[in-house]
Each structure stands twice: as C-alpha cells, then as structure tokens.
Amino acid sequence: MAYSVIKKPSDYFNTVTYTGNNTTNAITGVGFQPDWTWIKPRNGTDGHVLIDSVRGVLKRLRTEGTNAEDTLNNSLTSFDTDGFTLGSSGEVNSSSYNLVSWNWLASNTTASNTDGSITSTVSANTTSGFSIVSYTGNETAGATVGHGLSSTPKMIILKNRNSTDDWVVYHESLGNTQSIRLNLTNASATTPASFNNTSPTSSVFTLGDWTAVNGSSMIAYCFAEVKGFSKFGSYVGNGNADGTFVYTGFKPAFVLIKNITTAGEHWHMADNKRDTDNAVSKWLLANANGAEFTIDICDFVSNGFKIRTGSQGTNQSGASFIYMAFADEPLVGDNPATAR
Numbered sequence: 001m002a003y004s005v006i007k008k009p010s011d012y013f014n015t016v017t018y019t020g021n022n023t024t025n026a027i028t029g030v031g032f033q034p035d036w037t038w039i040k041p042r043n044g045t046d047g048h049v050l051i052d053s054v055r056g057v058l059k060r061l062r063t064e065g066t067n068a069e070d071t072l073n074n075s076l077t078s079f080d081t082d083g084f085t086l087g088s089s090g091e092v093n094s095s096s097y098n099l100v101s102w103n104w105l106a107s108n109t110t111a112s113n114t115d116g117s118i119t120s121t122v123s124a125n126t127t128s129g130f131s132i133v134s135y136t137g138n139e140t141a142g143a144t145v146g147h148g149l150s151s152t153p154k155m156i157i158l159k160n161r162n163s164t165d166d167w168v169v170y171h172e173s174l175g176n177t178q179s180i181r182l183n184l185t186n187a188s189a190t191t192p193a194s195f196n197n198t199s200p201t202s203s204v205f206t207l208g209d210w211t212a213v214n215g216s217s218m219i220a221y222c223f224a225e226v227k228g229f230s231k232f233g234s235y236v237g238n239g240n241a242d243g244t245f246v247y248t249g250f251k252p253a254f255v256l257i258k259n260i261t262t263a264g265e266h267w268h269m270a271d272n273k274r275d276t277d278n279a280v281s282k283w284l285l286a287n288a289n290g291a292e293f294t295i296d297i298c299d300f301v302s303n304g305f306k307i308r309t310g311s312q313g314t315n316q317s318g319a320s321f322i323y324m325a326f327a328d329e330p331l332v333g334d335n336p337a338t339a340r
Helices: none
Strands: 013-019 025-028 036-041 049-052 076-080 083-086 098-104 111-113 120-125 130-135 144-146 153-160 168-171 178-181 204-206 218-224 230-236 245-247 250-259 267-271 280-285 293-301 304-307 320-330
Touching: 013 025, 013 250, 036 076, 083 098, 120 144, 130 144, 218 230, 250 293, 250 304, 267 293
Parallel strands: none
Antiparallel strands: 013 098, 025 083, 036 049, 036 098, 076 083, 111 120, 120 130, 130 218, 144 204, 153 168, 153 218, 168 178, 230 320, 245 304, 250 267, 250 320, 267 280, 280 293, 293 304
C-alpha cells in the first residue's frame, strides 16, 4: 500500500509534558484522542505506564520489567478528544512529578480481523501505519495474526498480558530469525520460537510457539513505515563525537535507540518536547525506571539525526544499532522541515 504524505505528523503522534497534581488532571494539547499513551515521570523513579484503548483504561503494562498486566486504579481514566484524563495515582499524577507522555493515534475503535489463523481485535490507522492488536495465542508454531495495516510492519512490540514473559521486539533490521527484548539490555539473539523464521506480510505476522509471543492474552503494537512520518532502521557506530548521521527523511519528534551488538546497553528515548534545541540531551530509558538524565547524544536535524557522542550505548565503534523515529516536520510535501 502506498501511503499519502502526512502533512502534520502531530495529528498522529505527539509528545506532551505535564505536571502532576494528585487529583483529577485533564491533560490536553495532544491534538487528537490517543489510542496508546506511554507515560514516565521525568524526575522520579516510578516506572513506565503504558495504557491503550484496546486493553482499556486503567490496564497498565510496564516496559522496565516483565510484570503481567495489572489494574492501576485512578491512573488514566479516559481517552479524550484532545488528550486524556488522569486520576490521583502517584505513578502518573504525583504533585512532585514532572512527567512526559508519548501518544499515538490508531482508529479510536476496534474491529475483528480474520486475516490470520488466529482472529485478532485491531485498532488500526492505515494512514500513519500504526495498529494495536489483541489476540489469544495457541502456542502453535506458524500461527498467523492479522495486523490491519495493509502494509508490512517494520517493527512489532509484543507482550503476553497474563505472564511475566519478556517484551519481545521484531525489527526488520534484525530479520525474522532474531529478536530483542524491550525490558532488557541484552543484545539481539537468534530466536526461532519468536517469529517462526518468517517475516510479516502486508496482512499478517507469524508466530513461533513461545508463550511470550503466542500466549493466552497478547497485545502487539505494530508499525509500518510511512514516508515523512516514521522510520525504522539501523546504523553502525563509529565511537567518536563526530558520529553517524542517520537519514530519516524528516526532523524527528521522537527517537528510540538500542545497541543490538553489545549486551548491557539500554534503550534510549528522546523527544522534541523535553528537549527543544540541539544538542538533544534529555533522555529516558525504556527498560529502566530511572529519572531523566542529561547527556549530549545527538542533534535533531531537518532530515534525520546526527550522533554527537562516542557513548557505547548509542555510538560504539563497529556496533549495530536499531531505532524507531517519528516526525516533527516532514522533508516531503508542502510543509518541509526546518533546522532546530
């Protein structure tokens, strides 16, 4: 499927920062009704909170561990037309916290999808290439699940909601024989039980027999690449401050970076709302509950990002890195990106 140019990326993905207040807190300025909101305190060590419209409000997953889904009372209580409303839960709304929320738009509704051998429930946005997919696995190698995107996903993040299995990530740059864990610092590894050595198609993704991807109650976040809006790729580090330039075709609003060669390295997250100018220096770790830290890692430029450190986590010499990135401004169409 050929996607049309997205002229305003913030209609589909947007970062919003806010201050907690320990009571009802309506967060606005997202610009749409989110289907997936990922929240992290910036100045505290409470963990990540991921809530989506398919699983339902209050249903929390956390990327810094293997915890099964639970109910976080008084957390995100509703998805609204321009954001979301929070209750008094300290993890997402403590008055002592400054917080960040990353927000994605799917379809604001769900549909049954029978493209695969397993029927799924899907909220899909074919314009932005993002879908949320819920399904009941069967632990059978070769099972397939419909994702609803009409285009091949480049990245899929999966979690068994009922178990303490790892978060499993498919990334096109790793291929269909390997996967990596979102909650860990491990390098990528060969795992036939993840995706049955089979790449996704424009209609389905394929599962191995492992309960982490094919268990009793699964959720998957699927991303197809859209020119000028999203990019899922890889680069090789050079180990110095004049680091690799990564072409995305847009000025980034958000990046997530992982060293896939060397064990012990974190998933680094940055965005254009916590850090409004270069160098991009305010970072959080997707696999850890630590507070935001400051280190000059990269610049966001009009057509990608430029690494500005020799740090092993983002620029180890000779190591391979995968990334996901979403746009602030596209380099295509009639709304071209400008420098920061």
